[in-house]
Amino acid sequence: MDAFTTHTGTAAPLRRSAVDTDQIIPAEYLKRITRTGFEDGLFVAWRTNEPDFVLNQPEYADASILVAGPDFGTGSSREHANWALLDGGFRVVISSRFADIFRNNSTKSGLLTVVLPQAEVEALWAAVEADPATPVTVDLRAKEVSYGSTTVPFEIDDYVRWRLLEGLDDVGLTEKHVDDIEAFEAQRPAWLPRALPAV
Amino acid sequence: MPKTLAEKVYEAHVVRSTPGEPDLLYIDLHLVHEVTSPQAFDGLRAAGRTVRRPDLTMATEDHNVPTLDILAPIADPVSRAQVDALRANAKEFGIRLAPMGDRDQGIVHVIGPQLGLTQPGMTIVCGDSHTSTHGAFGALAFGIGTSEVEHVLATQTLPQYRPKQMSVTVDGELAPGVSAKDIILAVIARIGTNGAAGHVIEYRGSAIQALSMEARMTICNMSIEAGAKAGLIAPDQTTFDFLQGRPHAPRGADWDAAVAHWSTLRTDEGAVFDSEVVLDASTLTPFVTWGTNPGQGLPLSERVPDPADIADEGERRAAEQALAYMGLTPGTPLTEIEVDTVFLGSCTNGRIEDLRVAAELLRGKRVDAGTRMLVVPGSVGVKSQAEAEGLDKVFLEAGAEWRGAGCSMCLGMNPDQLKPGERSASTSNRNFQGRQGKGGRTHLVSPSVAAATALTGRLTAPADLIGA
Numbered sequence: 001m002d003a004f005t006t007h008t009g010t011a012a013p014l015r016r017s018a019v020d021t022d023q024i025i026p027a028e029y030l031k032r033i034t035r036t037g038f039e040d041g042l043f044v045a046w047r048t049n050e051p052d053f054v055l056n057q058p059e060y061a062d063a064s065i066l067v068a069g070p071d072f073g074t075g076s077s078r079e080h081a082n083w084a085l086l087d088g089g090f091r092v093v094i095s096s097r098f099a100d101i102f103r104n105n106s107t108k109s110g111l112l113t114v115v116l117p118q119a120e121v122e123a124l125w126a127a128v129e130a131d132p133a134t135p136v137t138v139d140l141r142a143k144e145v146s147y148g149s150t151t152v153p154f155e156i157d158d159y160v161r162w163r164l165l166e167g168l169d170d171v172g173l174t175e176k177h178v179d180d181i182e183a184f185e186a187q188r189p190a191w192l193p194r195a196l197p198a199v
Numbered sequence: 200m201p202k203t204l205a206e207k208v209y210e211a212h213v214v215r216s217t218p219g220e221p222d223l224l225y226i227d228l229h230l231v232h233e234v235t236s237p238q239a240f241d242g243l244r245a246a247g248r249t250v251r252r253p254d255l256t257m258a259t260e261d262h263n264v265p266t267l268d269i270l271a272p273i274a275d276p277v278s279r280a281q282v283d284a285l286r287a288n289a290k291e292f293g294i295r296l297a298p299m300g301d302r303d304q305g306i307v308h309v310i311g312p313q314l315g316l317t318q319p320g321m322t323i324v325c326g327d328s329h330t331s332t333h334g335a336f337g338a339l340a341f342g343i344g345t346s347e348v349e350h351v352l353a354t355q356t357l358p359q360y361r362p363k364q365m366s367v368t369v370d371g372e373l374a375p376g377v378s379a380k381d382i383i384l385a386v387i388a389r390i391g392t393n394g395a396a397g398h399v400i401e402y403r404g405s406a407i408q409a410l411s412m413e414a415r416m417t418i419c420n421m422s423i424e425a426g427a428k429a430g431l432i433a434p435d436q437t438t439f440d441f442l443q444g445r446p447h448a449p450r451g452a453d454w455d456a457a458v459a460h461w462s463t464l465r466t467d468e469g470a471v472f473d474s475e476v477v478l479d480a481s482t483l484t485p486f487v488t489w490g491t492n493p494g495q496g497l498p499l500s501e502r503v504p505d506p507a508d509i510a511d512e513g514e515r516r517a518a519e520q521a522l523a524y525m526g527l528t529p530g531t532p533l534t535e536i537e538v539d540t541v542f543l544g545s546c547t548n549g550r551i552e553d554l555r556v557a558a559e560l561l562r563g564k565r566v567d568a569g570t571r572m573l574v575v576p577g578s579v580g581v582k583s584q585a586e587a588e589g590l591d592k593v594f595l596e597a598g599a600e601w602r603g604a605g606c607s608m609c610l611g612m613n614p615d616q617l618k619p620g621e622r623s624a625s626t627s628n629r630n631f632q633g634r635q636g637k638g639g640r641t642h643l644v645s646p647s648v649a650a651a652t653a654l655t656g657r658l659t660a661p662a663d664l665i666g667a
Binding site for chain 1: 234448457
């Protein structure tokens with residue numbers, strides 16, 4: 001995945017709570033077997049059916065930071081939701097609370113999720129609604145979101161932050177511990193099930 | 200220090216633990232399906248990696264599969280390409296696959312328990328959020344994304360952080376016609392669609408202990424709809440009886456050793472949960488969702504809520520958006536909502552017991568003339584058993600459709616979909632906008648409410664059929 005250090009762009013205010021991954025990308029768009037090209041499914045129902053949907057408004061069309069209501073990314077484990085946001089030009093999603101699997105997938109795909117208190121989300125909504133061209137900077141090194149004269153700190157797990165800053169692949173990191181894995185496997189009870197051979 | 204069941208299972212699988220890093224957790228069983236795996240296998244190929252433990256990996260075709268003409272090639276070329284990719288990957292990497300037409304094919308969360316591959320105390324993952332289903336056996340089972348699928352294929356482990364612990368205690372006795380689905384819908388309505396984020400839920404109490412394995416799976420299945428990492432239930436005699444004799448269950452001395460270990464898998468007296476929820480089963484009645492997330496539910500005897508009564512601005516806006524999408528008017532009795540379609544199936548309620556309950560209500564009666572009812576068994580095994588019991592005839596004689604096994608209308612990746620504006624009563628797990636087809640409107644219900652609704656064409660509790 002691409003490393004993430006700092007990103008500056010404009011932000012789109014998505015004033016909805018509990019945005020589930022079926023809204024981010026519906027199931028019919030999950031049939032592709034590639035890892036890219038999912039932008040056509042991104043929020044497709046809202047983009048199609050709701051003329052006033054935020055991403056249908058020209059001033060937010062180029063936004064690269066999505067500022068969403070609480071409980072963003074609930075539902076399905078589809079990492080396609082993260083890929084669709086990335087393919088759709090987003091590098092950061094800000095919310096006061098994320099669903100676990102979505103947030104975890106983000107750390108693997110290089111989409112940064114930033115948790116801010118709901119009051120800070122509201123303030124950011126107000127700022128980018130007042131002026132959609134407001135540049136917003138998300139600095140992972142400094143752990144800060146800044147826009148206008150406002151700077152808001154955010155928390156992120158140090159290990160996750162390090163991996164994102166370096167753009168590191170988990171599998172490669174784990175493979176360094178293959179001895180530990182082998183030792184663990186040697187003491188697993190023999191009665192544990194195996195799928196092979198088929199019974 | 201006293202420990203919870205989930206902590207015990209977690210700790211028994213830690214391969215490596217270092218301060219400042221996530222723990223490395225060993226995975227006992229990796230279930231794979233066609234939708235979330237192709238990019239993971241591509242990743243392995245690109246890096247020249249193999250599958251570390253093909254013998255701990257099991258694949259099936261479920262999300263895309265048609266439920267009619269199941270032996271013909273899949274008509275949708277994109278679905279077919281995805282299924283073909285799984286077949287090629289399973290062959291290349293030496294993984295067991297239960298393809299369409301195979302006796303072991305079915306929804307991944309139905310076949311694991313059916314084959315006896317799901318056992319107490321295991322860690323189980325799958326690129327599917329309803330992996331929490333397997334927690335019914337006292338396993339720590341959770342959904343993962345495609346990058347993690349690749350990680351497990353390559354290393355049979357996952358970097359993990361210790362989850363928080365939540366207990367949901369349900370004591371008391373369920374009234375007739377009230378089921379596990381009503382318990383879990385009530386729990387989700389109580390804590391919200393992401394209310395258990397960061398937590399593993401342990402379901403406890405006399406009402407949980409009284410449930411069959413099928414019913415426990417229904418409850419654990421929907422843990423994710425409350426945002427939980429996983430949901431589990433301590434294994435007991437009900438669990439052991441379900442498992443004994445299944446194809447991959449231990450036998451002989453192995454069985455005795457396994458049961459001895461499984462019997463230790465319970466939360467210690469005095470173990471501390473980070474949060475606790477208590478429910479009285481005897482107060483529960485059939486539950487139904489009115490909105491567009493599983494937390495927007497009410498007893499079926501209630502009315503469509505009025506957003507104006509909701510104090511919190513965000514929740515009020517969410518309710519307004521949900522009612523607009525659902526085409527519902529505040530104050531309407533939920534039992535007056537008419538449906539076009541009833542869907543009985545899914546990893547939540549597509550097991551034999553679910554079909555039996557619905558068939559009993561339908562026996563000798565006719566599905567409402569304006570309503571179509573789709574019955575989709577969760578697996579080929581469930582289908583065969585239902586046919587052996589004559590349930591297929593009950594459904595067909597009532598005017599319902601009897602289909603092949605798969606995920607079907609739970610998420611409409613196959614041709615089984617709602618049309619725009621159509622409304623369903625569905626035994627599945629998600630009422631998200633468009634989940635069952637573009638513009639479709641979903642009310643989540645139990646199998647018995649689904650059957651009662653099919654008979655009347657409007658949301659109906661089984662108890663209300665008496666004298667109808």
